[in-house]
Amino acid sequence: MENKTYSPKYDFINVAAACPVTNVCDIKFNVDNIKISILDALKENVKFIVFPELSVTSYSCGDLFLNGSFLSKAMDGIENICLFSKDKDILIAVGAPLIFKDSLYNAAFIIYEGKILGIVPKSFVPNYSEFYEKRWFSEGLHIKNEEVNLNFQKNIPFGVDLIFNSYPFNFGIEVCEDLWVTIPPSSYLSLKGANIIANLSASNEIVSKASYRKDLVKSQSGRCVCGYVYSSAGVFESSSDLLFSGHLLIGENGSILKENERFERKGNIIVSSIDVDKLIKERIKNTSFKDNERNISFHVREIEFSFKNLDFKMNRSIEKHPFVPHNINARNDRCKEIFNIQSSALAKRMIHTGLKKAVLGISGGLDSTLALLVIVKTFDLLNINRENIIAITMPGFGTTDRTYNNAINLCKKLGTDLREVNIVTSCLQHFKDINHDPNIHDITYENVQARERTQILMDVANKEGGIVIGTGDLSELALGWCTYNGDQMSMYSVNSSIPKTLVKFLVRYVSDEEVEEEISNILIDILDTPVSPELLPKDKEGKIVQKTEDIVGPYELHDFFLYYFSKGFSPEKILYLGEIAFEGVYGTETIHKWLQLFIKRFFTQQFKRTAMPDGPKVGSISLSPRGDWRMPSDASFNSFLGF
Structure with missing residues (x-):
C-alpha cells in the first residue's frame, strides 16, 4: 500500500x-x-x-x-x-x-x-x-x-x-x-x-x-x-x-x-x-x-519543545472491519462470547417476565436467523422446549423462494413451532382502506408490510403469552433502515448492538461450531443470500430485486463510519482512514458519497433510536438512548458536512 x-x-x-x-x-x-x-x-x-x-x-x-x-x-x-x-x-x-x-x-x-x-x-x-x-x-x-x-x-x-x-x-x-x-x-x-x-x-x-x-x-x-x-x-x-x-x-x-x-x-x-x-x-x-x-x-x-516537521507516513494497518477481529482464533473467541452474552441476556429477560414462549418473524435473512439461533440457545440454557419458540414466516410481495425455503427448513431442523401468515391479502385490504394504489411502490407500500408483520407478531405474543424478540441490528439502527413502529419495535431486541459485518461472522461461527451439518448447510446458504427487506416485488425469475446495499451503500463502509463517528472522529479523518482501509476496494469519491449519506441518515433517524426497545450491549459501541448514545432527535447535520 x-x-x-x-x-x-x-x-x-x-x-x-x-x-x-x-x-x-x-x-x-x-x-x-x-x-x-x-x-x-x-x-x-x-x-x-x-x-x-x-x-x-x-x-x-x-x-x-x-x-x-x-x-x-x-x-x-x-x-x-x-x-x-x-x-x-x-x-x-x-x-x-x-x-x-x-x-x-x-x-x-x-x-x-x-x-x-x-x-x-x-x-x-x-x-x-x-x-x-x-x-x-x-x-x-x-x-x-x-x-x-x-x-x-x-x-x-x-x-x-x-x-x-x-x-x-x-x-x-x-x-x-x-x-x-x-x-x-x-x-x-x-x-x-x-x-x-x-x-x-x-x-x-x-x-x-x-x-x-x-x-x-x-x-x-x-x-x-x-x-x-x-x-x-x-x-x-x-x-x-x-x-x-x-x-x-x-x-x-x-x-x-x-x-x-x-x-x-x-x-x-x-x-x-x-x-x-x-x-x-x-x-x-x-x-x-x-x-x-x-x-x-x-x-x-x-x-x-517543538517538532519541526510533521509530515506523516501511516505505519499501521487500518482494519476494514473494526468490529471484527482479524485473527481467526480471536474472531471465534469473540463470536462465542457475544453469542453467550446475547443468550444470557435474553435468559434473564425470560426469567424476569416469567414467560415461557418467544415469538419472532423469520424471513430467511441474516438478522432473523441470528435472533432465532440466540433464542434456541437461550431455551436450551433454560431447559424450555424449543416448541415454545413461535417462528412466524410472513411472505409478502417480495418474498423469494430461496429465503422462504431457508426459513422453513431452518425452523424445522431446529424443532421450533413454525407458523405461516401470508400478509398479501391484509396489505391489499389496508391499501384500499387508506386509498393507496398498490402499483405505487413507494415508502407507504414498503412500510405497510413492515407494520403488518409487527402487528401479527405482537398479537400472537399476546395470544400465546410470549415475548416478541426483535431482529434488527446496530447497522440498521445507525442508518434508520427500519420502519418506525414496524420492525423497529419489539419487546426485546437481541441484535441491537451487533453491526451487520459482525452478524455474518456470528452466523458463520454458529454454523461452524454450534450446529449439525444439515443446519450448517442452510446457514451457509443464508450467508450467501443478498441482504434485502424483500418489500418490493421479485423479478420475473423470482429473484430479489430490492438489495439494501444498492440503495444505502455497502454495510462494511457504514459499519466503518459508525465505529469512528461514535468515537468522536471528524468526517475528514474518517474519510482519510477509509481511503487507507479500503484502498483497492472503494475509491475516495465512493467513500465520500456514502459517508455523506451516513451522516445525513444518522442524524435524521435518531428519533427511531430514541424509542428503541431494550437489548444487550455486547461491544464497545451501542446506540441505546439509555446507555451509550444520547442525542437530540432534532440535531442538525449541517456542521458535519462540507468536508
Whole structure:
C-alpha cells in the first residue's frame, strides 16, 4: 500500500522501539549502533524512538558500573549522541548510568536536536531473584525538581516528574521495573497529561515471561489510555546468568499495535503510528480517568519543545472491519462470547417476565436467523422446549423462494413451532382502506408490510403469552433502515448492538461450531443470500430485486463510519482512514458519497433510536438512548458536512 501524507490535525505520530546490536561495556560500539537505529527510524518518519535500559553501556556490566572512568565515557557517549542528533527532527530516549550527588542512577536521557531535554531516573530498582541492581544503583523515586550539570550542558531537568511536550504529543518516561510495580509511574504521568509512555527496559527471558510482559504493556496502555513504547535489551547482553531477547512492543489503549520476533541477532526496530487524537477523545469521554487525578499530589514539570516537521507516513494497518477481529482464533473467541452474552441476556429477560414462549418473524435473512439461533440457545440454557419458540414466516410481495425455503427448513431442523401468515391479502385490504394504489411502490407500500408483520407478531405474543424478540441490528439502527413502529419495535431486541459485518461472522461461527451439518448447510446458504427487506416485488425469475446495499451503500463502509463517528472522529479523518482501509476496494469519491449519506441518515433517524426497545450491549459501541448514545432527535447535520 502506498503511504499517504496528510495534515497534522489528525494527530498521528510515528514511534519506534529499537534494540540495536550491543557489545557489553563497549560504549563506542553501542553508540554507533544506536545511531544506525536512529537513521533507520528517520526513514520511516519516526518522531520518537526508544532504546533499551542502559543502552549506551549495555545493561549487564556488573561491578564495572562502579568504575569512574567507565561512567565518564558513558557521558561521552551521551554527548556523542547529542551531537549526532543536532540536525535530526526526532526525540530520542536512550539509557545510561548517571552520577548525581554521590549516588548512581539508572537513567533515561531524553534528547532532541543536540540537547538533553531532561533525564529521568529509574524509580524502582529491583533487588530480588536474579536482580541485584541496588548493588550499583539508587532508587530515583524521590528525585523531583532537580537539575544536573554535565561537562557539555548545564541545568538539565532531572527527576521522575518530567513530561516532554510538543503539542499535542506529551511523552512520559519510565524504566523497566517501574512497569512491574503495583502503581507504575506511568499511571501518575498519564493523569498529568502524558499520552505516550516510553519504557527503557532490560527484561530477561524465562519461560512464559514474554506473554506476561506483553499483557503488562497491553493493560497499562489501556489503564492509562495512552500509547506505550517498550524496548528491551537484546541477545548480545552477557549471558553469564541470564538471557535477554530484545522484546519490542508498541501498545495503544489496551491493544498491541506492533511486536517483534524476539531473539534477533541483528539490529531490530519496530515502528507504528499512535493515534493521539483518539486517545485524547477517549480520555474526554472517560470521566473516571480524570477523576483519579484529584486523589494524587503528584506535580510535574513540562519540558516544551517543538517538532519541526510533521509530515506523516501511516505505519499501521487500518482494519476494514473494526468490529471484527482479524485473527481467526480471536474472531471465534469473540463470536462465542457475544453469542453467550446475547443468550444470557435474553435468559434473564425470560426469567424476569416469567414467560415461557418467544415469538419472532423469520424471513430467511441474516438478522432473523441470528435472533432465532440466540433464542434456541437461550431455551436450551433454560431447559424450555424449543416448541415454545413461535417462528412466524410472513411472505409478502417480495418474498423469494430461496429465503422462504431457508426459513422453513431452518425452523424445522431446529424443532421450533413454525407458523405461516401470508400478509398479501391484509396489505391489499389496508391499501384500499387508506386509498393507496398498490402499483405505487413507494415508502407507504414498503412500510405497510413492515407494520403488518409487527402487528401479527405482537398479537400472537399476546395470544400465546410470549415475548416478541426483535431482529434488527446496530447497522440498521445507525442508518434508520427500519420502519418506525414496524420492525423497529419489539419487546426485546437481541441484535441491537451487533453491526451487520459482525452478524455474518456470528452466523458463520454458529454454523461452524454450534450446529449439525444439515443446519450448517442452510446457514451457509443464508450467508450467501443478498441482504434485502424483500418489500418490493421479485423479478420475473423470482429473484430479489430490492438489495439494501444498492440503495444505502455497502454495510462494511457504514459499519466503518459508525465505529469512528461514535468515537468522536471528524468526517475528514474518517474519510482519510477509509481511503487507507479500503484502498483497492472503494475509491475516495465512493467513500465520500456514502459517508455523506451516513451522516445525513444518522442524524435524521435518531428519533427511531430514541424509542428503541431494550437489548444487550455486547461491544464497545451501542446506540441505546439509555446507555451509550444520547442525542437530540432534532440535531442538525449541517456542521458535519462540507468536508
